[in-house]
Amino acid sequence: SNISGLPWFLDFNENNELSFMLEGIQYLKPRKLTFGLRLSSGRSLFIFENKKEFYYDIFDDVHDYKIAFEYRFMLGTSIRMGLSHKEPIMKALSPVNKFTLGSNKSINDRFNIDFALSYSITSYKYADIFPVEYSLSYDCNVDCEKVTESNLSLSTTLKWNF
Numbered sequence: 001s002n003i004s005g006l007p008w009f010l011d012f013n014e015n016n017e018l019s020f021m022l023e024g025i026q027y028l029k030p031r032k033l034t035f036g037l038r039l040s041s042g043r044s045l046f047i048f049e050n051k052k053e054f055y056y057d058i059f060d061d062v063h064d065y066k067i068a069f070e071y072r073f074m075l076g077t078s079i080r081m082g083l084s085h086k087e088p089i090m091k092a093l094s095p096v097n098k099f100t101l102g103s104n105k106s107i108n109d110r111f112n113i114d115f116a117l118s119y120s121i122t123s124y125k126y127a128d129i130f131p132v133e134y135s136l137s138y139d140c141n142v143d144c145e146k147v148t149e150s151n152l153s154l155s156t157t158l159k160w161n162f
Contacts, residue, residue: 028055030053030062032052032053033051033052033054034051034052035050037049043072044070044071044072045069046068047066047069047070047082048066049064049066049067050063050064050065050066051063051064059089060087060089060091062086062089063086063087064084064086066083067083067084068080068082068083069082077105077106078104079102079103080100080101080102081099081100082098083098084099084120086098088124092124093122093124094124097120099118101117102116102117103115109161112159113157114158115154115155116154116155117152118153118154119150119152121148121151122148122149122150123146123147123148124146124147125145126144126147
């Protein structure tokens, strides 16, 4: 879109009707470079990771920074948490920040239960999907709406070794 700088798959055709422009399937797999550091001391674990995705000249290159900590208690329980900051693939988007939290419990040598929580949030401006009237101002501060995406994920895993 000329207004927001984000992908826009609708446009007016010859009859001045909105039509879907995307044809076929397009997929780009970026080259990735990852650097990580893992420090373990006794029952504590600290991890730092930096990943860069190269999109050549099609999109902006993306850095993804992650930091995590885990502590294992003597009774077979551990607690972990992490933070992630991922840069946007386009200048019009905001970075994605994610917080994770988890724990697990070993019941015995064969049975393990794990809990995980993840929360992420990002925001960006995007042209109205159902416009009432067509605007030619090309000013995203006027013509675009702020979209805030947040994602909360909760998962439980039961593991039984045979």
